[in-house]
Amino acid sequence: MADEPRRTRAQQERRIRILETAMRMAGEGGYEAVQMRAVAEESGVALGTIYRYYSGKDEMLIAGLAGWLRRTRRRVESGALAGDTPGDRLIFLLERSAALTQNRPTLMGALIRALGTTSPAAIEHKLEVDTQFRALVVTALGPDRGLDAEGIARVIGHVWSSALSRWVSGIAPDESVQAELTHAARMLVGTPARV
Numbered sequence: 001m002a003d004e005p006r007r008t009r010a011q012q013e014r015r016i017r018i019l020e021t022a023m024r025m026a027g028e029g030g031y032e033a034v035q036m037r038a039v040a041e042e043s044g045v046a047l048g049t050i051y052r053y054y055s056g057k058d059e060m061l062i063a064g065l066a067g068w069l070r071r072t073r074r075r076v077e078s079g080a081l082a083g084d085t086p087g088d089r090l091i092f093l094l095e096r097s098a099a100l101t102q103n104r105p106t107l108m109g110a111l112i113r114a115l116g117t118t119s120p121a122a123i124e125h126k127l128e129v130d131t132q133f134r135a136l137v138v139t140a141l142g143p144d145r146g147l148d149a150e151g152i153a154r155v156i157g158h159v160w161s162s163a164l165s166r167w168v169s170g171i172a173p174d175e176s177v178q179a180e181l182t183h184a185a186r187m188l189v190g191t192p193a194r195v
Contacts, residue, residue: 017043018050019064026061026110034061034110055121061114062125069132072097076139086141087189093140094156094185098178101164112168115161133157141189152188159184 021043025034034057040047054060076093083089101108115126137153163180166172172180 014043014045014049015053016067018045018053019060019067022057022060023064023068023107026064027104027107030106031057031061031110031113036060055119058114058117058119059122059125061111062117062122062129065111065115066125066128066132069129069136073132073136073139076136081140086144086147087185089140089142090137090152090156090185090189091182093136094181095178098181101177102167102174105168108164109168112164130157133160147189155188156181156184 018039021039022034025039025042036050036057037047039045039057039060040050043050050060054063081089081092083092114122115129134150134153134157137156138149141147141149141152159180160177163172163177167174167177
């Protein structure tokens with residue numbers, strides 16, 4: 001029994017190494033650069049172990065995105081957002097997130113492509129991305145009882161997904177992600193536009 005927590009910790013450390021390696025590879029070379037064998041070699045984890053955790057690179061990349069959202073939510077929960085009102089905090093969060101996104105187009109292209117998978121194996125991680133994104137928005141909005149925070153989070157999630165897809169595919173310009181998210185937030189929360 002004493003080995004059980006250690007094994008769990010070791011498994012968690014392996015998963016972290018795998019996901020960090022996959023995300024780095026996606027950021028450097030895009031979706032095509034993420035190859036299971038290369039992830040195994042660079043993370044120092046056996047290929048069979050990686051396949052035990054993830055059925056393919058889509059599932060691995062989506063799990064990496066879910067982890068990033070989870071860590072971001074924890075930072076937000078610790079008070080890392082500027083703004084006095086729910087709208088100010090939400091817009092601050094969305095503007096920062098959009099800027100980070102636009103600074104890493106290769107990674108975002110890979111993540112959007114992975115999110116488009118129809119593989120049943122990725123459903124759990126896709127749901128985790130959705131859950132973490134919504135929780136992030138709800139956390140940014142704070143405890144204002146006059147807002148439908150869950151509804152706002154759901155709509156912002158749809159706008160985020162659409163804006164990223166349009167940007168990554170070249171339909172929309174670089175600044176469009178931030179503009180779309182900010183516009184949606186202002187409409188939903190009633191924060192006036194800055195002049």
